[in-house]
Amino acid sequence: DGGITQSPKYLFRKEGQNVTLSCEQNLNHDAMYWYRQDPGQGLRLIYYSQIVNDFQKGDIAEGYSVSREKKESFPLTVTSAQKNPTAFYLCASTQGQDNSPLHFGNGTRLTVT
Amino acid sequence: SQKIEQNSEALNIQEGKTATLTCNYTNYSPAYLQWYRQDPGRGPVFLLLIRENEKEKRKERLKVTFDTTLKQSLFHITASQPADSATYLCAFILTGGGNKLTFGTGTQLKVEL
Numbered sequence: 001d002g003g004i005t006q007s008p009k010y011l012f013r014k015e016g017q018n019v020t021l022s023c024e025q026n027l028n029h030d031a032m033y034w035y036r037q038d039p040g041q042g043l044r045l046i047y048y049s050q051i052v053n054d055f056q057k058g059d060i061a062e063g064y065s066v067s068r069e070k071k072e073s074f075p076l077t078v079t080s081a082q083k084n085p086t087a088f089y090l091c092a093s094t095q096g097q098d099n100s101p102l103h104f105g106n107g108t109r110l111t112v113t
Numbered sequence: 114s115q116k117i118e119q120n121s122e123a124l125n126i127q128e129g130k131t132a133t134l135t136c137n138y139t140n141y142s143p144a145y146l147q148w149y150r151q152d153p154g155r156g157p158v159f160l161l162l163i164r165e166n167e168k169e170k171r172k173e174r175l176k177v178t179f180d181t182t183l184k185q186s187l188f189h190i191t192a193s194q195p196a197d198s199a200t201y202l203c204a205f206i207l208t209g210g211g212n213k214l215t216f217g218t219g220t221q222l223k224v225e226l
Binding site for chain 1: 117121144145147149154155156157158159162164202213214215216217218219
């Protein structure tokens, strides 16, 4: 059963700690994305990767880092430099053509206190 | 700047009626537009894609229109059901945006018995 798996569903951290969110896909998609969603705001793009070992900053990359060592995996690290890390984080993938729909995971809700 | 706007107020309608959601964009002419459905605590799910040369697209009870003169897309759900209650997001790729989708804030639809 193909899809995108994000884990964990809920994550709690203390301020000042780095935390890594997992995203794995078995759809054989080339491109992967990380979005952040806050109440009343649209999805905002953090980072994206169109091919293994390559990634680009999105609109709100400050305080985040990513890696793309394998096609199936695109982990996101929320660093202590991120001013407002509490949010709902969504990972997505797509085949790569410019009109391909995105396939999303079910998100990780991160709470930092 | 390029913007995509959806009505932030929730739309409440009675079961069996047609729901119509609006997506407006400014300072841009997208080649296509996508619509997604998002349930609480879940990732968005792709519904329909419409290209600029397609005035209308249908899928079962769903219909999307694309008016490049008005810079607007309308999303219709006919014979609405309580199970259609969700948030609906429109999205497109900005000029020079590669394969990065920009999303509207979404409109929440509530279908009441």
